[in-house]
Amino acid sequence: DAKTTQPNSMESNEEEPVHLPCNHSTISGTDYIHWYRQLPSQGPEYVIHGLTSNVNNRMASLAIAEDRKSSTLILHRATLRDAAVYYCILRDVNDDMRFGAGTRLTVKP
Amino acid sequence: DAGVIQSPRHEVTEMGQEVTLRCKPISGHDYLFWYRQTMMRGLELLIYFNNNVPIDDSGMPEDRFSAKMPNASFSTLKIQPSEPRDSAVYFCASRLGQGWNSPLHFGNGTRLTVT
Numbered sequence A: 001d002a003k004t005t006q007p008n009s010m011e012s013n014e015e016e017p018v019h020l021p022c023n024h025s026t027i028s029g030t031d032y033i034h035w036y037r038q039l040p041s042q043g044p045e046y047v048i049h050g051l052t053s054n055v056n057n058r059m060a061s062l063a064i065a066e067d068r069k070s071s072t073l074i075l076h077r078a079t080l081r082d083a084a085v086y087y088c089i090l091r092d093v094n095d096d097m098r099f100g101a102g103t104r105l106t107v108k109p
Numbered sequence B: 001d002a003g004v005i006q007s008p009r010h011e012v013t014e015m016g017q018e019v020t021l022r023c024k025p026i027s028g029h030d031y032l033f034w035y036r037q038t039m040m041r042g043l044e045l046l047i048y049f050n051n052n053v054p055i056d057d058s059g060m061p062e063d064r065f066s067a068k069m070p071n072a073s074f075s076t077l078k079i080q081p082s083e084p085r086d087s088a089v090y091f092c093a094s095r096l097g098q099g100w101n102s103p104l105h106f107g108n109g110t111r112l113t114v115t
Helices: none
Strands: A009-013 A018-023 A032-038 A045-050 A061-064 A070-075 A084-091 A103-108 B005-007 B010-013 B019-024 B031-038 B042-050 B053-056 B065-071 B074-079 B088-095 B110-114
Touching: A009 A018, A018 A084, A018 A103, A032 A061, A045 A061, A045 A070, A070 A084, B005 B088, B010 B019, B019 B088, B019 B110, B031 B074, B042 B065, B042 B074, B053 B065, B074 B088
Parallel strands: A009 A103, B010 B110
Antiparallel strands: A018 A070, A032 A045, A032 A084, A061 A070, A084 A103, B005 B019, B019 B074, B031 B042, B031 B088, B042 B053, B065 B074, B088 B110
16 A cells, blocks of 8 residues: 655644645555645544646645645745644555544644 | 533443443444553544544553443543543544545543542
8 A cells, every 4th residue: 555654743833834744655546635634632633635737726735746646735925823743644445534644733822 | 513522521430330431422423433542652643433443443452441422412531440540531422424634623621440
């Protein structure tokens, strides 16, 4: 199964952009890249997903490398409410949604 | 839309007792997932259903764990007998369809403590 690698933790200052990286060097051609985040004491929530092209929504942007072996979740202006664990997941044809350890984002005021 | 509803929010039980966790998916969603989260192992996929039928239960840790989905609006995860190492937060999630544009919607989890 394709797996992802993320840094354990990152820090950001409030109102600054945040770039959260994810490596997925063994990604297959049919795997979609999904991002979720988990706020304290809550279940994970969907953030964004993509296949090949960069994607934008109201929460974030997703930049996907041309070879698809890495991607970056971009929060354009971090707020204190963005402090969470961010998960990068590959959705494969077997329909598994398996989460890794994620990146714990700390936002400093 | 009430979202995915799990009950109870907290459960404290003694070792050896039977525990039943409940989940009501979002109406119309045809996929349902059970996850377990611990500090040591993170979020683990236990089992998932499609149209009430279990598709993959390879993540179920052992025979003490069982999951059912008797209808489209209700699922249970049962542990019998429970052990202290089962202490974790259990999440249920649902999804509409298999389309790549379908995100998972999670409940707020059940925190289980087995003493």
